[in-house]
Amino acid sequence: MSAKSKNRPVRKAVFPVAGLGTRFLPATKSVPKEMLTIVDMPVIQYAVNEAREAGIEHFVFVTGRNKAVIEDHFDVQPELRQTLRARDKSDMLDLLANSQPEAGRTSFTRQQDPLGLGHAVWCARDIVGDEPFALLLPDMVMQSDKGGCLASLMQVYNQTGGNVIAVEECAPEEVSSYGIVELGKTVGSGFEITDMVEKPKVGEAPSNLYINGRYILQPEIFALLENQKTGAGGEIQLTDAMLRLANDQPFFGFTFEGDTFDCGSKEGFIAANVSFALRREDTGPIVRKIIEDMLDR
Ligand code: G1P
Numbered sequence: 001m002s003a004k005s006k007n008r009p010v011r012k013a014v015f016p017v018a019g020l021g022t023r024f025l026p027a028t029k030s031v032p033k034e035m036l037t038i039v040d041m042p043v044i045q046y047a048v049n050e051a052r053e054a055g056i057e058h059f060v061f062v063t064g065r066n067k068a069v070i071e072d073h074f075d076v077q078p079e080l081r082q083t084l085r086a087r088d089k090s091d092m093l094d095l096l097a098n099s100q101p102e103a104g105r106t107s108f109t110r111q112q113d114p115l116g117l118g119h120a121v122w123c124a125r126d127i128v129g130d131e132p133f134a135l136l137l138p139d140m141v142m143q144s145d146k147g148g149c150l151a152s153l154m155q156v157y158n159q160t161g162g163n164v165i166a167v168e169e170c171a172p173e174e175v176s177s178y179g180i181v182e183l184g185k186t187v188g189s190g191f192e193i194t195d196m197v198e199k200p201k202v203g204e205a206p207s208n209l210y211i212n213g214r215y216i217l218q219p220e221i222f223a224l225l226e227n228q229k230t231g232a233g234g235e236i237q238l239t240d241a242m243l244r245l246a247n248d249q250p251f252f253g254f255t256f257e258g259d260t261f262d263c264g265s266k267e268g269f270i271a272a273n274v275s276f277a278l279r280r281e282d283t284g285p286i287v288r289k290i291i292e293d294m295l296d297r
Helices: 043-053 068-073 078-086 090-098 117-122 149-160 172-177 221-226 238-245 266-279 284-296
Strands: 012-016 058-063 106-110 133-136 140-143 163-169 179-187 190-198 209-217 251-255 259-262
Touching (some): 012 043, 043 068, 043 133, 043 140, 058 068, 117 221, 133 149, 140 209, 149 209, 149 251, 163 238, 209 238, 259 266
Parallel strands (some): 012 133, 163 251
Antiparallel strands (some): 133 209, 163 209, 179 190, 190 251
């Protein structure tokens, strides 16, 4: 890979948000799972904020039916703005302004069939075009004192170029829920990835380092996704296409050290709510007291 392509900036981020969220029925009958809130902010907003903090300029959402409210969430609400202005609620106005990408900096496309994560990413190919991009799986919500996971990934990418994915350790019996990587030699603050496998059987995984849902990928992945055969679970798997891309391009890993909550599961979603509520200045003390009182009962 040439030095020029190594340094190509990452301006766009893709957010696959087409999933049905059946694990959260009946809540997700009419509300997309990405709009469920952690304290007072929808799950999708955490991923968008993380991307903005990492310098992303354009936000690409791969949606599905019944997800239009996500598009509304990232639009301005003139009546609400007017009311807040009239009531002199400048803190709320700032909050809304800060949660919103600039005009012309969002794109929405639809994954028309639920064929897997690889297919969802491929649906963004025309909007991303021929440049490296970030990919954030919004179900995975991260919390860290050392800055966002994508910002750390960008730092590694600036050292290594190529493709970079964030990983974390999981319990050996959990490997079959995730994409798992094999660790090669250390490179800067990351390491080379020598193998990847999607949802391996327990005992057959190359390590217990799982892909946590944050990626920086080169656009050549799209041509591979176009003809990617189905893999684990009968779905078109991104990990399988990444493994093919690794024949031509380097892949690096970075171990994220914060807390990650899988908000696609009830336990993860509840844990995220408790953790964010406890660590926030406005809610922390009172929520701590409520939990302590409950545990004492
Ligand atoms: C997807 C990826 C997997 C990754 C996981 C993280 O799986 O395919 O490699 O580890 O996200 O959440 P899914 O959760 O869609 O089954």
